[in-house]
Amino acid sequence: MTALTVLRRALLLLGLPATLFAVWWYATADSTDFYVPPLSAILDAFGKVWTGDRLLSDVVPSLLRLTAGYLLAVVIGVGLGLLVGMRRAVRDVLEPVLELFRAIPPPVLVPVIMLFAGIGDTMKVLVIVSGCVWPILLNTVEGVRAVDEVLSDTCRSYGITGTARLRHLVLRGASPQIVTGMRQALSIGIILMVISEMFAASNGLGFTIVQFQRSFAIPEMWSGVLLLGILGFLLSLLFRFAENRALAWYHGLRRARRTP
Amino acid sequence: MLDVRNLQKIYTGRNREVEALRNLTFHIGAGELVCLVGPSGCGKTTLLKCMAGLLDPTSGQVLLEGKPVDGPPPGMAVVFQEYGRSLFAWMNVRDNVALPLRRKKLGKARERELVDHALEVVGLADAHEAYPWQLSGGMQQRVAIARAVAYEPKVLLMDEPFAAVDAQTRAELEDLIRELWRELGVTVLFVTHDIDEAVYLGQRTVILSKSPTVVQEDLTIDLPDERDQLHTRSSPRFAELRAHVYEQIQRAKYRSGDTDAGVVDRAPEPAKTRS
Numbered sequence: 001m002t003a004l005t006v007l008r009r010a011l012l013l014l015g016l017p018a019t020l021f022a023v024w025w026y027a028t029a030d031s032t033d034f035y036v037p038p039l040s041a042i043l044d045a046f047g048k049v050w051t052g053d054r055l056l057s058d059v060v061p062s063l064l065r066l067t068a069g070y071l072l073a074v075v076i077g078v079g080l081g082l083l084v085g086m087r088r089a090v091r092d093v094l095e096p097v098l099e100l101f102r103a104i105p106p107p108v109l110v111p112v113i114m115l116f117a118g119i120g121d122t123m124k125v126l127v128i129v130s131g132c133v134w135p136i137l138l139n140t141v142e143g144v145r146a147v148d149e150v151l152s153d154t155c156r157s158y159g160i161t162g163t164a165r166l167r168h169l170v171l172r173g174a175s176p177q178i179v180t181g182m183r184q185a186l187s188i189g190i191i192l193m194v195i196s197e198m199f200a201a202s203n204g205l206g207f208t209i210v211q212f213q214r215s216f217a218i219p220e221m222w223s224g225v226l227l228l229g230i231l232g233f234l235l236s237l238l239f240r241f242a243e244n245r246a247l248a249w250y251h252g253l254r255r256a257r258r259t260p
Numbered sequence: 261m262l263d264v265r266n267l268q269k270i271y272t273g274r275n276r277e278v279e280a281l282r283n284l285t286f287h288i289g290a291g292e293l294v295c296l297v298g299p300s301g302c303g304k305t306t307l308l309k310c311m312a313g314l315l316d317p318t319s320g321q322v323l324l325e326g327k328p329v330d331g332p333p334p335g336m337a338v339v340f341q342e343y344g345r346s347l348f349a350w351m352n353v354r355d356n357v358a359l360p361l362r363r364k365k366l367g368k369a370r371e372r373e374l375v376d377h378a379l380e381v382v383g384l385a386d387a388h389e390a391y392p393w394q395l396s397g398g399m400q401q402r403v404a405i406a407r408a409v410a411y412e413p414k415v416l417l418m419d420e421p422f423a424a425v426d427a428q429t430r431a432e433l434e435d436l437i438r439e440l441w442r443e444l445g446v447t448v449l450f451v452t453h454d455i456d457e458a459v460y461l462g463q464r465t466v467i468l469s470k471s472p473t474v475v476q477e478d479l480t481i482d483l484p485d486e487r488d489q490l491h492t493r494s495s496p497r498f499a500e501l502r503a504h505v506y507e508q509i510q511r512a513k514y515r516s517g518d519t520d521a522g523v524v525d526r527a528p529e530p531a532k533t534r535s
Contacts, residue, residue, distance in 0.1 A: 148345050150345035158363075164362070169348075
């Protein structure tokens with residue numbers, strides 16, 4: 001990759017966000033509306049609010065809950081997905097129940113979960129799990145069911161069964177779908193992280209943003225929203241990086257199929 | 261070595277039954293290379309899957325060294341037609357070949373030796389690190405063959421392995437199979453729909469009828485052991501055998517287990533001008 005193509009890609013990547021920021025900047029520059037402060041004021045607040053203690057007291061706890069909830073959802077979703085995808089009987093029994101639970105919007109579960117999990121971190125992690133698990137679970141089931149029949153026969157004939165089959169055939173074969181589910185779950189997780197912190201919390205990003213809003217610290221509130229956006233962007237970059245490494249074979253395979 | 265006895269397979273659908281195999285009986289001796297040919301849709305793949313222990317027959321049985329096959333037996337390797345779907349796209353060539361060996365617990369050194377050798381004999385000594393999708397179709401099928409070779413099977417079943425590769429590659433791969441068969445002393449059953457291939461490759465050709473399938477003819481291929489694409493294929497005897505198999509296949513299209521169930525075992529008269 002030459003320096004020029006790197007520059008071109010950077011321009012493509014950052015062009016639109018930069019334009020949007022510029023528009024925001026100039027459109028609000030002379031704003032006297034209390035609720036729509038100038039971007040300069042928001043950035044000013046951003047620097048003050050999110051660089052000191054709040055990073056440790058609010059951002060880190062939020063991220064830890066997100067990580068815990070997300071990872072738990074991955075383990076449960078993939079584990080249960082393997083079971084449901086591989087066993088016809090389990091699928092028949094569980095499918096209606098899963099469809100029912102999936103249809104319940106996770107935010108309405110917050111009061112319910114609060115009843116038995118209290119108002120601490122457990123509740124927030126469970127809320128994140130309750131939303132993230134579905135796309136991972138359902139995509140894993142689809143991925144497992146779509147494992148190639150010829151490859152499956154090949155494994156059987158070579159005596160690759162049990163855990164070896166699970167590891168080398170089922171999990172890897174379903175990994176493109178599992179990753180798709182995980183990508184969807186990541187954005188759901190960020191939303192639920194914020195929502196769970198808006199109920200009965202004493203720290204975290206969601207809590208802080210609501211606090212600012214209630215105390216009419218409008219530029220600070222906006223800066224929190226901006227931080228969430230940036231956080232989401234960085235997490236998806238991280239995800240893309242991990243995905244490109246884990247699914248390099250899949251992207252290569254697809255490219256090869258397009259140009260025979 | 262490999263015995264197929266009164267094999268019958270009926271697929272039961274929702275409200276209809278399809279009898280794919282009626283009554284098949286034949287024998288493959290140790291170290292033989294036998295081709296199985298028949299009209300399209302005659303249940304070749306069904307038969308092969310039953311023999312590989314991947315499919316349970318409705319009645320009759322398959323015996324490997326006298327023992328009934330009721331699941332994939334350890335000493336058997338299968339090469340499928342769809343090379344693109346029988347290799348692990350997420351593993352490089354080396355790991356694809358090595359994976360079935362792990363279970364055998366041969367030790368690292370022996371495993372490496374087998375993989376190296378297998379890739380060498382199929383002509384892929386410098387493609388260890390490549391992924392299957394980076395290779396051409398013919399090379400992918402070579403990987404599948406190398407995997408079977410490294411597994412050191414007693415019986416090698418091949419299900420139309422060259423049906424999806426181009427003609428030149430196919431000729432090369434046919435010679436590769438004969439070479440491997442002679443070197444390794446393995447018993448090979450080669451299923452094909454290509455009449456030339458069926459005559460060129462084997463010592464015997466089992467011709468199947470259309471479905472419901474019976475054995476139409478069990479033909480000995482009395483071509484010399486040394487075969488090559490140019491001379492063997494242009495020899496008069498090859499042409500005779502080819503014509504004979506062709507006729508049988510044509511007849512097979514109108515004949516099935518429903519018309520009669522006789523087994524003919526006869527070769528055409530040898531040509532006078534035999535080279």
